[in-house]
Amino acid sequence: MAKPRSLGERLRGLFGGDGPAAPDAAPPGAPAEAAVVPESRVRDALRTVVDPEVGIDIVALGLVYAIETSPGRVRVDMTMTTPACPSGPQLRDEAARALEGALPEAREIDVRLVWDPPWTPARMSAAAKKRLGW
Amino acid sequence: MRREAATTRDLPPPWRVPLLVLAFVSLAVGTAAGLARLGWGFAAPAAAHGPLMIAAFFGTVIALERAVAVGARWAYLGPLASGLAGLALATGAGTGYAAPLAAAGSLVLFAATLTIFARQKALFTFTLVLGALAALVASLARAGGDEAWQVTPWWIGFLVLTIAGERLELSRFLRPSPLAQGAFAAIVAWLALALVATAFTPGPAAASFGAGLVALALWLVRHDIARRTVREAGLTRFIAMALLAGYVWLALGGAAIVAAGGLAPGAPGRDAALHMILAGFVLSMVFGHAPIIFPAVLGVRMPYSPAAYVPLAVLHATLAVRVAGDYANDAGMRSAGGMGNALALVLFVLVTAGAVLRGARARPG
Structure with a gap:
């Protein structure tokens, strides 16, 4: 079943290889053990990280800004709803652990906390907005 | 352009443990002091109940939470000073230092909160600034000789505005x-x-x-x-x-x-x-x-x-x-x-x- 995705996610999917085309995204001739992890699997792993205050995962909240995958390597840029929140480093580490658990083939996982652009509620997925009564 | 959080200058978590321990010493002795006020036989400084609970315990944990959000080592001087103020009150050793230490702690908390406000100028961060300012006013008044009851509304303002902002x-x-x-x-x-x-x-x-x-x-x-x-x-x-x-x-x-x-x-x-x-x-x-x-x-x-x-x-x-x-x-x-x-x-x-x-x-x- 297709998950509801925001426009931003769909746009990123177009450029980031999210979707059925992703497993073939490894460059020809790359060694098998350093395959490119499909962005959809990265995103699914990040969906297991939930903001406990809201009860919604960080992908649906629009806190994941960018996912970059290259052979054996995954890089994620994520944010928090505000720099005033002390949970940033904790959620970043939790995201990294979720990726390590779900993507054993990724030898290098790098999750960065970024603040620009600032998060706004408009970044939430349609499903998250609906759940919060928008 | 994206900017990385300055996590490298942050205080590693194990070093934050003593700060939390100081806060819980204030909570324990402050609670015993409150019970002594109510007639229970605890040998605790009954008069220090309010300062221990508010300026020392809440002051330390809120300053610690803010320091983690700022992610810079200097910000941890806030919970350190507030925690030491609590230790001075709790042990009765150097109670004269308690008020100046609490004032120093809330000054650092105020500076840390201004840093947050500079990162994100919004009504909620401004409310956090007002909360920290209320703590600073209360602690300066205490250092200047005011009694705890005189600054009680400011202490409530500190906690309520901080929570309201969040x-x-x-x-x-x-x-x-x-x-x-x-x-x-x-x-x-x-x-x-x-x-x-x-x-x-x-x-x-x-x-x-x-x-x-x-x-x-x-x-x-x-x-x-x-x-x-x-x-x-x-x-x-x-x-x-x-x-x-x-x-x-x-x-x-x-x-x-x-x-x-x-x-x-x-x-x-x-x-x-x-x-x-x-x-x-x-x-x-x-x-x-x-x-x-x-x-x-x-x-x-x-x-x-x-x-x-x-x-x-x-x-x-x-x-x-x-x-x-x-x-x-x-x-x-x-x-x-x-x-x-x-x-x-x-x-x-x-x-x-x-x-x-x-x-x-x-x-x-």
Whole structure:
């Protein structure tokens, strides 16, 4: 079943290889053990990280800004709803652990906390907005 | 362009443990001091109950939480100074240093909060700045010789504005209307002006501050995400329950200040009003957020368990007994309720420690 995705996610999917085309995204001739992890699997792993205050995962909240995958390597840029929140480093580490658990083939996982652009509620997925009564 | 958080200059979590230990020393001795006031035979500095609980315990944990958010080592001087102020009061050694240390701690907290405001200029970060400013005013007045009761409205302002700012941030999930945001700004301005006015007409100003607290509680009940997340499950629901119960006490406490005509010592219902706000609202908030704040500050895991409801329920039930004892002028009931509040704190520490231990065992590797 297709998950509801925001426009931003769909746009990123177009450029980031999210979707059925992703497993073939490894460059020809790359060694098998350093395959490119499909962005959809990265995103699914990040969906297991939930903001406990809201009860919604960080992908649906629009806190994941960018996912970059290259052979054996995954890089994620994520944010928090505000720099005033002390949970940033904790959620970043939790995201990294979720990726390590779900993507054993990724030898290098790098999750960065970024603040620009600032998060706004408009970044939430349609499903998250609906759940919060928008 | 994206900017990386400056995590490399942050204080590593193990170094934050002593700061939290200082906070809990203040909490333990401050609680014993409160029980001594209620007639229980504890050898604790009864007069230091308020400063230990508010300036030392809450002052240290809020400054620590802010330092983690700022992610810079200098910001940890705030909880260090506030924690040492608590240690001075708790041990009775060097009590003369307590007020200057508390002032230094709230000065660093204020600077750290300004840093947050500079990163994100918004009504909610400005409300956090006002909260930290209230702590600074209270601690400077104390260092200048004011008694604890004289700065009590400022201490309440510190805690209430800090929590209000954090809740306003989270209310963005529900998209409050411009009218609702304007109402929040008006309530915060009202509270701030009432605090300033306590310097001139303490009684009426404090009563008007109490009315502002009622308005704030009503705003929070209406616009906080807790109203929606209380329908979720697990930790999310627990946090919402702790918040909603706290808002009821905030409204009642604000109304009690109005009914008492202020917060002067001896005002009828003063004890009840203070504890409805500081135990019913602020401690409930602390209980609710411990499963988020402990992992954030210490880098530990703290799996949620429904046992977290036990201290929360004991806190609210025994606070009701205490408040009833206050209004019935029944010293035995008030003392029993106070002891119940202390029991809730002990249970809270046990449940928290148990969760941290379970988290450590569950951690792979």
